[in-house]
Structure formats: structure tokens, C-alpha cells
Amino acid sequence: MYDILRSAHSGLRWLVLAALVIAIVNSFGKTKGGVTFANKDKKKALFALIFTHIQFLIGLVLYFISPKVVFSGASMKDDVLRFFLVEHVSLMVLAIILITVGYSKAKRTAMDGKKFKTIMVYYIIGLILILASIPWPFRNLGGSWY
Structure with missing residues (x-):
């Protein structure tokens, strides 16, 4: 069960990142006004929101069953254990x-x-936080590209 969830969590990361980038790029050129906030624009932002929430639910389950999350005082001295126990989940x-x-x-905003x-501002900040808290392979935290 753990391996399936870990693989799903790791693979879904790419869908989350892609959906956020699509929503941000879609919003970027339309911030000056004059373009109506159409249903297709709403759906791009909504899919990014849905993917991040699904990713969160899988991550929440993993948080409690992962061997990388150790609830002890010694965890704070180990970079990898601290990352998964506190930093990753908080960010x-x-x-x-x-x-x-x-x-x-x-x-809720009236003006398109x-x-x-x-959407652009909040999603960019969220994307930056997500990119900063992913255990990329080059960070030596036990993460992989997939």
C-alpha cells in the first residue's frame, strides 16, 4: 500500500506542476482586462486546485504511514527526517x-x-512554495524524479 501511494504521490506531482503552470500562463496575459473570465479559464484554475487537493490527500495518508516521518526528538537533528516531518508538510x-x-x-471578484x-499571484506563490518543498534528487533527501 505504501509503495503504491508513494508512486502515485510522486507521479501526480507532475500533473500538479503542469496544471499550476497552465493556470498561471493562462492568467498572465489576461490580467490587463478586456478579456472575460470565461468558463474555460475557470476550469484551468479549478483543475489546478483539484490536482493540488488530491495530491494533499495522498500526502496526508503518506505522512502517517511513511517510514521517513518519525515522531521523535532525534528527528530534528537528521536533515532528511526533519524535512519530511516538518518542512515538506508545512510548506x-x-x-x-x-x-x-x-x-x-x-x-468572488467582480472585475475579470x-x-x-x-489567480496568477496566489498560484505563483503557491507554485514557488511547492517547488521549494519537493524532495528533488539533487537535494539528497531521498527523492527521485518520479
């Missing part, structure tokens, strides 16, 4: 909160240009 939760708030604020700008 990911913060990123998901920002993405969710950005989508919710954009839905402001909707695009809200």
Missing part, C-alpha cells in the same frame, strides 16, 4: 491554502482582469 499545506484562497477570492490577476 505544502501553506501552498495549498494560498492556492485555495486565490481561487476563492477570484470567484482582477480575477486573472488574483
